[in-house]
Amino acid sequence: MLSWQIMEHGRPLQKTFTETPKPKGAEVLVRITRSGVCHSDLHIWDGYFELGGGKRFYVKDRGCVPPFTPGHEPFGVVEAVGPRAKGVKAGDRRLVYPWIGCGKCAVCKAGQDNYCVSGSRFLGVNRPGAYSTHVLVPDPKYLIDTRGVDDSFASTLACSALTAYSAALKLPKLAPKDTVAVLGCGGLGLIGISILRARGMTNIIGCDIDDAKLDAASKMGAKKTVDTRSPDAARELQGLAAAVDFVGSPATAALGIAALRKGGRYVICGLYGGELSHPLPPIAQRAIGIVGSYVGSLQELREVVALAKKGKIRKAPVETRSAERANEAMEDLKAGRVVGRVVLNFETVAA
Ligand SMILES: [Zn+2]
Ligand SMILES: [Zn+2]
16 A cells, blocks of 8 residues: 655655555455545644643654554545454445544443543554555444545545534533634634534634635635734624634634633634643633533544535535645645645545
């Protein structure tokens, strides 16, 4: 199989040939046709997350050691199945749920693979991912039929839409007039606007520092947009019932938390990096909630796929490029030149 691998953190991905694995037990070998490029791939590429105060979390400490294949938005065709893999056959087109846990611990048994702490097998995070012609999936239960949804868009459901959906589920119960801010209108934020709308919210404010992304936010259904570089931004956002932070920087956190009304909730899922310093008494006095959200569960992905099949999620801009342009896609994303999502096409790549 052919993979685009991190050989050295921060250096261009290298195209490598390795032997295609053979599925054993309940494993399924998926021939990848589409693979979304996510912002967190950039952190994995760099090799660390910024924790603020000069501290870093190094991805090698959770098993992401080069040579490593990133990619956690896998879509493809089942190529081979292990002897105990039930319910799928060669030729089935499937979206792969990438946030795979150990399968044995209490959280995995409760269907929360994404919270597994005792041996997670997240594809493209600590197991070989989808910047490859092939991915080995431990069990057919992680494969979802997305028939009727465009393949490139389907791949983006595995991380960007799922992350946005799971974050939306963590919002308090909102009234129709309540206002929700979406902080950051990149690939996640745009689909986030769409998902909030699908969940009945209409007063959505798209926030970003880039005009093209603010434009895209309006097209996705944001009622209003705010350029967060503007000195009036904090005032314009005052009184939010909730803020969903798809950036996760000290600036977006400060803005989102400060703009909440009493009882409001700030949900962070962006991993930009930095640290939060906030006086404690006002958290109690304002009765605000500060909540983290990390990707989503298998059941949540099934719900996202069901929404997409019904046409309830407006498609964020998706640009499909040949996998041969993987490095260029990463560079473009890093430089902020991508509106929506770039999805790599592996169909034209000879395995
Ligand atoms: Zn992602
Ligand atoms: Zn587990």
